[in-house]
Amino acid sequence: MAKIIIKDxxxxxxNGFEALKGVSAEIAAGSFTVILGPSGAxxxxxxxxxxxxxxxxAGSIQIGxxxxxxxxxxxxxxxxxxxxxxxxxxxxxxxxxxxxTGRLSHRSWLGSLLYLFRRTDLDLAxxxxxxxxxxxxxxxxxxxxxxxQQQRVGxxxxxxxxxxxxxxxxxxxxxxxxxxEEIMGLLREICTRDGITVVVNLHQVELAKRxxxxxxxxxxxxxxxxxxxxxxxxxxxxxxxxxxxDQVDEQLExxxxxx
Amino acid sequence: MAEQIIERPAxxxxxxxxxxxxxxxxxALIWLIIFDLELSFETLLYGVQDIFEYFSRYSRPNFExxxxxxxxxxQTLATALWGSTLAIVVAVLLAPFAARNLSxxxxxxxxxxxxxxxxxxxxxxxxxxxxxxxxxxxxxxGALALGVHTAGFLGKFFxxxxxRVDNGIYEAVTATGASxxxxxxxxxxxxxxxxxxGYMLYIFDRNVRMxxxxxxxxxxxxxxxxxxxxxxxxxxxxxxxxxxxxxxxLTIDYLSTWIRGKLN
Numbered sequence: 001m002a003k004i005i006i007k008d009x010x011x012x013x014x015n016g017f018e019a020l021k022g023v024s025a026e027i028a029a030g031s032f033t034v035i036l037g038p039s040g041a042x043x044x045x046x047x048x049x050x051x052x053x054x055x056x057x058a059g060s061i062q063i064g065x066x067x068x069x070x071x072x073x074x075x076x077x078x079x080x081x082x083x084x085x086x087x088x089x090x091x092x093x094x095x096x097x098x099x100x101t102g103r104l105s106h107r108s109w110l111g112s113l114l115y116l117f118r119r120t121d122l123d124l125a126x127x128x129x130x131x132x133x134x135x136x137x138x139x140x141x142x143x144x145x146x147x148x149q150q151q152r153v154g155x156x157x158x159x160x161x162x163x164x165x166x167x168x169x170x171x172x173x174x175x176x177x178x179x180x181e182e183i184m185g186l187l188r189e190i191c192t193r194d195g196i197t198v199v200v201n202l203h204q205v206e207l208a209k210r211x212x213x214x215x216x217x218x219x220x221x222x223x224x225x226x227x228x229x230x231x232x233x234x235x236x237x238x239x240x241x242x243x244x245x246d247q248v249d250e251q252l253e254x255x256x257x258x259x
Numbered sequence: 260m261a262e263q264i265i266e267r268p269a270x271x272x273x274x275x276x277x278x279x280x281x282x283x284x285x286x287a288l289i290w291l292i293i294f295d296l297e298l299s300f301e302t303l304l305y306g307v308q309d310i311f312e313y314f315s316r317y318s319r320p321n322f323e324x325x326x327x328x329x330x331x332x333x334q335t336l337a338t339a340l341w342g343s344t345l346a347i348v349v350a351v352l353l354a355p356f357a358a359r360n361l362s363x364x365x366x367x368x369x370x371x372x373x374x375x376x377x378x379x380x381x382x383x384x385x386x387x388x389x390x391x392x393x394x395x396x397x398x399x400x401g402a403l404a405l406g407v408h409t410a411g412f413l414g415k416f417f418x419x420x421x422x423r424v425d426n427g428i429y430e431a432v433t434a435t436g437a438s439x440x441x442x443x444x445x446x447x448x449x450x451x452x453x454x455x456x457g458y459m460l461y462i463f464d465r466n467v468r469m470x471x472x473x474x475x476x477x478x479x480x481x482x483x484x485x486x487x488x489x490x491x492x493x494x495x496x497x498x499x500x501x502x503x504x505x506x507x508x509l510t511i512d513y514l515s516t517w518i519r520g521k522l523n
Contacts, residue, residue, distance in 0.1 A: 051434055053430060074437075074438065077436035080434070084430075084431055088427040088428050089431070090445060092452050093445070104432070104436065104441045104445065105435060105437060107441075109438060112438075112445070
């Protein structure tokens, strides 16, 4: 529903580490993009600059027609759902309340002090739970659910926001293969049916190839590949996953053999 | 055989163990203190008999006035309950500002922290004396004194629990576009719910013990009655009051330990 324009983004942390060295990309509205890259390449940082969880030290982010600044963070975030590797649900709250937190940006502080929501919010949360197939778990405590179910609650929380964009930071890294398949399928379905722009960080090349419209390969804070999943051959993969400019990397060779 | 033993490489020099130095230093210190404070073991020895004689005066507790004692005990418990409630309200309001990850800025954080430190540093006995002087005898100054002092403790406990909550949970709620108050209400308090309940019980337990003592400086309840009977050398009634206080404190102590055990 909204395109994302990433323009020359740079990020240098306080300790001097430069995570991003000028990344640019224009992500089409309603597309499914996967960001690949080795650990420490800057995937997480890039994703987190999009909704302002990290402030870039250079460049700009634009979502739809809106440029992300320090002053419109809450407004931007209300339109951007986020899914995390460790689900990050509030353990002691019910599944329903966790999903309802997706509606918080539309509620006043007074209502929030009393844990009150409107009928429309409850309906939206209910619909989100139906979408992820967890209606019967609505009143269970979030930490009593399995990993796969918790991640579905995380997706329902994002859906309850009625977002224009969903960002997913390694959503399947803590899940078994079956649950991973389910979660990726769910994200893909949300993208296709609702036209929500989805950007996912992944470690699994095979999943990326199957689900993505477009792959962005990141290495050492720079874009080293940007194109369709079909373009991911051995040469591109070795460029994405090369470490410290190694020419021949045995581990990499083994990995690529199975990719 | 003999040659082989000679061949063995020697152990490095054994490191010096300072325990004996510390121990003799400590002994010398407490020896000097005996002279400095003129502590006399002879007096203690001769006094043992007197101590036993004094305690024997309390051997016949008189429970004739028990109904009045129970009423006064109720007053003490009410003082503790009001003091604890006041502490909880103040702590709940201040703790988010005193938690580094939830406070809006460094200045607010510092002010909230120092306010809590100040409240904690004021002994409740001293606060009770001040409030009794200002408001007169009775349970109200007692409740205020307990409230102010324990709000400092509870606020610090809450703030530190809020700081220990996984940052990812705060991040996830922030990422929905929630405001700071919503972050505290939906990510902060629910995550520390159980710990916070445990702290509140502990504070109530402690306040019951302290409320009985605060009566001695005029802050009402059963302590004030004990103060009066002691002044009048009314040993039988004092003994009864002490028994009532001890039984209550032990009961509350066991109860709160049991409930806190259930919570964990």
